[in-house]
Amino acid sequence: MIIHRYPISISIMIKLLLVLVLFSTVSVRADASSQDAIADDEFVSRAIQLQKEKVKINPYSHDIVSPFNVGNSQKSSIDHVNLWVYFTDKKKTTANSTTTINLNQQSLSRRSSRSEHAVGALKNIYQNSNSKSSADYVIDSFDVPINQIYIDRVVAVDSSLISVRHRSNWLNAVSITVRLDNNLSTLDEKEAELSKLVKRIKTLPNVLKVIEVSQIKSTSSEQKPLTASKSLINEDLVNLVNGVDYAQSFKQLSQINIIDAHTNGYTGKGVTILILDTGFYKDHESLKNCKIVGEHNFIDNTSETQGPLGDPQNSHGTYILSNLAAYQPGKMIGAAYNANYLLAKTEIVSKEIPVEEDYFISALEWGESQGVDVVTASLGYNEWYKYWDLTGDSAISKAVDIATGKGVVVY
The missing domain is CATH 3.30.70.920 (Lrp/AsnC effector binding domain/regulation of amino acid metabolism (RAM) domain)
Incomplete structure (x- = not known):
């Protein structure tokens, strides 16, 4: 798995993800009329195209x-x-x-509410369209x-x-x-x-x-066990906001206005976030209040995404989860600590192989069926894709397009 490490990458990721969380929160609360107001041609065009293509999709324009x-x-x-x-x-x-279609009520509700403004356009490709309502378009082929x-x-x-x-x-x-x-x-x-x-x-x-x-392109990706450098932690640092001590988190969160968002009640409540990553050490003290509503290990096909203490597979996924979901006043506060979380273990730390795309696609479909609002995956498959391959025709790109068409924000 390629993990990008730049000085501002975490801050940028948190800021963008918070915007997506805020968008999702507003979307969940919005009524049909307000959703009509935010309709845009690009969304409608994508929805129409996905419906027209149906299952006759050729996800690749070239052989790998x-x-x-x-x-x-x-x-x-x-x-x-x-x-x-x-x-x-x-x-x-x-x-x-x-046939059994496994979608929970949250997934159905999200699809219905966020595709409301596209229903009028979608009716044009169905016969007897006047007899159909938005509910008829929630489940498709x-x-x-x-x-x-x-x-x-x-x-x-x-x-x-x-x-x-x-x-x-x-x-x-x-x-x-x-x-x-x-x-x-x-x-x-x-x-x-x-x-x-x-x-x-x-x-x-x-x-x-x-x-x-291809199965042969692989690289080593060192992931150190979860440790904290004492030189980076100031146990005496206090940053109180509305009675909550943000401690070490205050500086990074205030830089991107997340403190203000929290003050105004935007803490991720009512939003479900899917994280696709390496694995998650859920027993960390800062995550004891994390609202995990589902998890799956797509690498080993099990329901457990946590490895033993010190397992390098836990590292990066735990970093991302804690930046979002941690809530330990006096030590660390995450950007969306009140959100619900779905955890998917899809990335192999020790090597980079294309089969990880299989895991990604399976996890994305699973998360959508479980009612996810926002998906975050801080990874890149640049070992086997070149710039000229980035045409949107790969299987993973098609899957992301379909998820977006169903009202999921993918970042």
Whole structure:
């Protein structure tokens, strides 16, 4: 995971995120007429485009490099390959006639309120539009699960080698792992076998495209365990505002006017924030009052995002969470300490690999279904994307666009 460390990065992040939190708070409180007033052409255009595209999305304009297009020294470590398999549609069949869409009430309410001003434009692409209300547009085909028969066909190509990692209803695609046969003695044999499997998958009914995801670009990213330098902490510092001692937090928060926001009642209450990061040490004393409403470890597919004390995976995620959610008067106050938090462990500290995008997309869909208002992810995938690749056509960009179209603010 690439983590940006600049002297003003945390302050800028907090300031921008607070603006998003304030926006979300106002949006939650606003009535339909005020939402109509904040409508803008860009939002409406995006919503219309997303509805028109429906599930027939081609998330890539180009193939990502094959995992075998690398030096010989790197080839020797390849024992599996991750692929995105995209499908053409979500047609129901007799064996796939029952679908369950898992959205909580908060997600439905957010969608309904924040897409209200786009409903008039969306009606133009539906028949019998006059009979539809805003509620008819809250759930769309992006939410419909992938046809399980399509997935089963992919796995059946060779169930001993193929397994499903993640599925994205939004992209109508699955991320699969193809394990390379250990009985194959040479890399050329492995590459030939993989090509055969990919060809068979591509020829399956209802398969739109197969993307081979590079697995070889990685970098070390040192993360030190959570420690505090005594030289940076002044235990005697007191900064009282309305009876609350902001202590060490006062200077950084006052620089970006968060103290004033708190004074005016904007502390994040009623807003749900999703953090996508490395992991979170929730037992830290400053986070004992943090309102965590859900969490998931997408790396290990468990419900626990905290590692053991001293685990480097905890570090960066805890930094971000504490800047937002900490509430320990006399030591530290976060920018949005009254918000609700969803925690997603999606980033691997020790290396940078494209499969982290799978985790990101899965976490984004999960958070949206849980009613998130704001998403923050302080990371960048610049190991395998170049400037000329930043066209908005990648799977992760498509997922962010869809989330935005559903009323989520993604930062």
